[in-house]
Amino acid sequence: MRFYESEAKQLLEKHGIGVPPRVVAKTPSEAEKAASELGGSVVLKAQVLFPGSDKAATTKTADNPAGAKAAAEELLGRKFGGHAARAVLVEKKLASAKVFCVRATYDGIAKKPALIASDLGGTDLDDLADEQPDHVKRRHLSALLPPSTYRSKELAKDLGLTGSALNRMTGVVHRLAGILLDYDLTVVEVNSLAMTEDGKLIALDCHMDMEIEGRARQGKILAELGVDESEARLPREPTEFDLAGAKIDHDDPRGVAGPIVEFGGNIGLVIGAGGGSLTTFDAVKKRGGDPANYAAIGGNPSVKKCQALTKLVLGKEGVEKIAVISNVVSNTRADLLARGVIKGVIELGLEPSEVITIFRAPGAWEADAFKILKKYGVEFCDRSVSISEAAKRAVEKIGR
Amino acid sequence: MAMFIRVDVDAGVVKKTAGLAKKLIEICPVKIFGPGADADSVEVVEDNVDECTLCDLCTKASPDGVKVVKLYEE
Ligand code: SF4
Numbered sequence: 001m002r003f004y005e006s007e008a009k010q011l012l013e014k015h016g017i018g019v020p021p022r023v024v025a026k027t028p029s030e031a032e033k034a035a036s037e038l039g040g041s042v043v044l045k046a047q048v049l050f051p052g053s054d055k056a057a058t059t060k061t062a063d064n065p066a067g068a069k070a071a072a073e074e075l076l077g078r079k080f081g082g083h084a085a086r087a088v089l090v091e092k093k094l095a096s097a098k099v100f101c102v103r104a105t106y107d108g109i110a111k112k113p114a115l116i117a118s119d120l121g122g123t124d125l126d127d128l129a130d131e132q133p134d135h136v137k138r139r140h141l142s143a144l145l146p147p148s149t150y151r152s153k154e155l156a157k158d159l160g161l162t163g164s165a166l167n168r169m170t171g172v173v174h175r176l177a178g179i180l181l182d183y184d185l186t187v188v189e190v191n192s193l194a195m196t197e198d199g200k201l202i203a204l205d206c207h208m209d210m211e212i213e214g215r216a217r218q219g220k221i222l223a224e225l226g227v228d229e230s231e232a233r234l235p236r237e238p239t240e241f242d243l244a245g246a247k248i249d250h251d252d253p254r255g256v257a258g259p260i261v262e263f264g265g266n267i268g269l270v271i272g273a274g275g276g277s278l279t280t281f282d283a284v285k286k287r288g289g290d291p292a293n294y295a296a297i298g299g300n301p302s303v304k305k306c307q308a309l310t311k312l313v314l315g316k317e318g319v320e321k322i323a324v325i326s327n328v329v330s331n332t333r334a335d336l337l338a339r340g341v342i343k344g345v346i347e348l349g350l351e352p353s354e355v356i357t358i359f360r361a362p363g364a365w366e367a368d369a370f371k372i373l374k375k376y377g378v379e380f381c382d383r384s385v386s387i388s389e390a391a392k393r394a395v396e397k398i399g400r
Numbered sequence: 401m402a403m404f405i406r407v408d409v410d411a412g413v414v415k416k417t418a419g420l421a422k423k424l425i426e427i428c429p430v431k432i433f434g435p436g437a438d439a440d441s442v443e444v445v446e447d448n449v450d451e452c453t454l455c456d457l458c459t460k461a462s463p464d465g466v467k468v469v470k471l472y473e474e
Contacts, residue, residue, distance in 0.1 A: 302430075302451055303450050303451050304451065333453075336451075339403070339450055368454075368470070371473060372404060372472045375472045
């Protein structure tokens with residue numbers, strides 16, 4: 001879930017990180033007024049969550065209020081990556097002696113929070129890591145303990161800073177680490193962290209994403225930032241399929257169905273939630289399959305819920321067959337899942353043995369699940385068959 | 401129509417066992433027993449029967465009055 005830059009900067013400011021004086025303008029006249037109040041040259045940024053390749057065009061500068069009004073007119077009058085700007089962030093243009101870049105995020109390979117920084121700010125950090133790796137420094141944080149100032153200081157030192165600059169950078173890096181962890185963010189990045197002539201550090205931009213699952217815990221800060229509960233803030237608008245999946249989950253509180261996301265392929269997936277769903281999705285792709293959806297279930301959903309989900313997945317145009325695959329689970333009953341999936345298939349007038357390519361849901365009550373599947377002629381397997389092998393069998397049945 | 405489970409209730413046993421109807425309605429975790437025509441009877445809620453968790457609470461409450469059948473074993 002993404003934040004607008006104006007919101008991200010509000011959060012930085014709340015935690016004592018310097019940001020430029022700024023005003024959020026909803027109309028060109030408001031932008032003109034804001035520029036007049038801020039004085040001097042201003043930077044105008046279209047507030048768009050997913051501008052795609054139009055990102056560079058979202059920013060303009062103006063030297064006076066009339067120029068700001070004209071720039072805002074332009075920014076509010078066009079679309080970026082298919083999305084209109086919801087407002088324009090008008091900021092005082094600041095001079096900087098040097099620009100750094102700092103990102104706090106998770107390292108999926110090390111399975112730890114990570115701090116990444118460069119003394120060549122203003123450039124894409126990932127590009128820098130490829131092209132000038134010597135200028136990209138990293139430190140990992142403990143996944144269990146609160147972030148340590150020591151790690152932040154090590155990183156700041158790696159950037160070649162000393163004295164008060166070192167201390168100031170340490171403070172900013174440490175605060176960013178805290179913001180990442182406290183607010184369930186997946187990333188917080190200041191790509192242009194400017195050091196002014198008098199040595200202050202100012203975040204000229206900020207990119208911030210929150211874990212979708214974190215939303216329920218972060219109601220207070222979301223309300224403070226004015227993020228409405230109805231705003232999905234995802235890279236694309238939810239489709240009818242996505243919404244139908246969310247409704248199935250909402251209408252029956254037993255177990256979890258979700259996330260349920262639509263893709264363009266031909267193999268429907270009813271898969272175990274958590275890490276198992278990602279593993280299965282990747283396994284299907286790796287085996288040459290083309291998933292039509294990503295429908296994760298867990299927490300012992302009811303038979304009716306599994307049935308409704310199966311019908312949703314199979315009812316999607318272009319879906320010919322489904323695969324039911326999960327990791328070993330003790331909290332979801334395989335027999336109830338088997339009942340629901342078979343009921344859903346039969347209710348659509350289809351034959352379970354033809355439509356369900358494979359059923360691999362090892363765990364609680366699997367012996368009963370196997371009896372059910374056997375009765376309906378559905379291919380099943382236990383935990384001795386890996387997720388990868390189950391995915392291979394499913395893809396082979398449907399054809400690549 | 402239930403496809404996997406059948407719940408048989410002996411109405412006579414339920415009627416003559418004091419409080420059994422109320423108990424069955426209360427204990428089933430997936431609401432398979434609903435109130436019957438009078439206070440001493442239950443009705444099987446057909447729409448919920450396939451949700452049966454095979455917990456045996458009903459059969460333990462009345463071994464003679466309730467039978468839960470796994471149709472996939474027949
Ligand atoms: S076995 Fe449990 S779930 Fe099934 S009918 Fe009896 S009480 Fe309800």
